Structures are given as C-alpha cells and as structure tokens.
Amino acid sequence: MTMHFYAFGSICRGEVDRSSDVDLLACITGPNPDIDTDKFSVYQHDRLHCLWAEGNPFAWHLHLESRLLFSSDGVDFLASLGVPAAYKAGAEDCEKFALLFSESLDQLSKTRVNATFNLSCMFLGIRNVATCYSLWRGHPVFSRKSPLLIDSPLNVDEGTYRVLTRARVLSTRGIGDALSDEEVKLALGAAPAIQVWMTQLLSEVRK
Amino acid sequence: MTEFNNRIAAQREILLAVNSAHWREELYGMSSGALDRWVRANSLDQSSKLVSLLLTAAGKLFFLANKSQEQVTAEYRLCSSEVSRLAEEIRLEIRLSN
Numbered sequence: 001m002t003m004h005f006y007a008f009g010s011i012c013r014g015e016v017d018r019s020s021d022v023d024l025l026a027c028i029t030g031p032n033p034d035i036d037t038d039k040f041s042v043y044q045h046d047r048l049h050c051l052w053a054e055g056n057p058f059a060w061h062l063h064l065e066s067r068l069l070f071s072s073d074g075v076d077f078l079a080s081l082g083v084p085a086a087y088k089a090g091a092e093d094c095e096k097f098a099l100l101f102s103e104s105l106d107q108l109s110k111t112r113v114n115a116t117f118n119l120s121c122m123f124l125g126i127r128n129v130a131t132c133y134s135l136w137r138g139h140p141v142f143s144r145k146s147p148l149l150i151d152s153p154l155n156v157d158e159g160t161y162r163v164l165t166r167a168r169v170l171s172t173r174g175i176g177d178a179l180s181d182e183e184v185k186l187a188l189g190a191a192p193a194i195q196v197w198m199t200q201l202l203s204e205v206r207k
Numbered sequence: 208m209t210e211f212n213n214r215i216a217a218q219r220e221i222l223l224a225v226n227s228a229h230w231r232e233e234l235y236g237m238s239s240g241a242l243d244r245w246v247r248a249n250s251l252d253q254s255s256k257l258v259s260l261l262l263t264a265a266g267k268l269f270f271l272a273n274k275s276q277e278q279v280t281a282e283y284r285l286c287s288s289e290v291s292r293l294a295e296e297i298r299l300e301i302r303l304s305n
Contacts, residue, residue, distance in 0.1 A: 037269070038239055096209050096211055096212060099209075099212055100211075100212060103215075103216075113223060113226045113227055114219060114222050114223055114226055114233070115233075116233060116235045116236075117218070117219065117233075117235055118219075120235070120236060121215060121219075167235075170235045170236070170241065171235045171236030172236060172238045172240065172241070173238060173240040174235065174236070174238065174241040174244030174245070175244075178232060
C-alpha cells in the first residue's frame, strides 16, 4: 500500500512551546487500521486531491508548511499535487467561525458550565477567522497566534490570549492547569473588543 | 447552520449533560486526552457505562469530523442520529448515577 507521512504545522515553522505537539499527516489509499488516529491526521490520497482542487485552507496549510518524513514509493505526494487552487470560500469560512465564536460566547454568558469548552471554541473561532482572513488576503498565517500576527491584528493583552489558548489545549488534549474563575472572567471581558475586530474582518471579506 | 457548527453543538450538548452534574473537574472536551484526564481527575472506572458511552460518542464525533464532506451519505446520517441517541443515553446515565 502506498503511504506518505509528513510533519506539518508549528514544528515546520519552528514555533514550539511547552504545550506544542507535533502534527503528523498520513496519506493513504484504502483503510489502514495500524495508523493511530490519535497521533496522525489520516487522509486518503483522493481526498487530498479534492482539497487541492477546491483551494481548501488545509490544502494551503499543507502546501506551505509540511515536510515529507516517509514515502513508500519515493514520491513526495503533496509536492506532486502542485499549488492548490485559489482560495474562494473566505467569506463563507469566516462567517462559519464567527458564528462559532458568538454561539460559544452566548453560552458562556449564560452559564459557567462548560466554561473551558466554550472558551476553547471561542479560541477556535478567533484563530480560524484570522487564518481564513489572512489566506483570503494572500498573506496566510497558520500560527496558533494568527489573530495577533495578521495584517489587521486583534488587540488583546497577552494574558487574555494565553487563557484562550490554554482552554483550547485543555479541550483538545487534556493538558494544562485548569482555568480559574478569574481567568474565565478575564477572557469574557475581552469578548466585546474581539467582536468588534471580527466584525471588521467580516465586512472586508464580504466585499 | 453549517455541518461544522452542528458538530460542535452536538459536542456541547453532551458536555452540558455531563458537566451539569457535580464533578471534581469538568469534562473539557470530547478528545481522547480530555476524556482520559476527566476519568483520572474524578477517579472513575474506565469500564463504567458512562465512560463507555462517552468514548463511543467521541468515536462517532471523530467519524463525523472526518467525513464532513460526505455528509449526504447514509452512513453519515446514521452516525449523526447515533450521536443524538448517545447524548440521550448519557443524560439518562447521569440522572441515574447522581
């Protein structure tokens, strides 16, 4: 069976901290139960062809930030796909992630039950709006800190952003110190400014 | 609402059912890392019905996340309805054990 393994993401940017993991991609054809889906993002070769053809942000991410680790046939499969198609779903994607942010904020405003999960979703909304916006602008930033690094950066203090990032790591990997009530309040207090920033980006991509 | 937002809403629904009960530490997500942490933090039996239901639901959500482009298939629809059924079972199990 043809298999290609890649590292991608933060490790390829040299962006590491103590909560960083190493993102691994396995490209396969047909089923392969030996590949641990907790360790690898597993994609069929055909599916990657489709992502490239639609100009999907993940295709751009892999195109710009991946390194071949192993190839069973000596071919760099992702490189062979060439440059992904132009990214056209900027407005649609930004709206999807802005909705995730606002729904999660709405839940967090009503109850502290699921506070960490809702903050994690708010982080995902913020980060993905920024990344999709940056890709739409033609200056893609895939970093976990993309909201702070894009052309129209989010203006929040480092402590608040760290709380949101910790919520994401707790939710997706179960790692880190639990958030205190004060930290939840800190993040919640930044929400109005985040909404203004997001509205501004959305109005640009909708033009 | 998009399929992506629906999938997050399904996760939130399950987490709300779990976290509405009192625990030493909340369940922070449906990832295997978050589930492992929650089981350890609350000294739960890995083989209990509740943990088993949550692991099954996590597996279905993972399937949905990886099949989001194939959402029209019968297999996808079946999996979506299974997540709803599991959420109901989890709610019932929480009520019975608290």
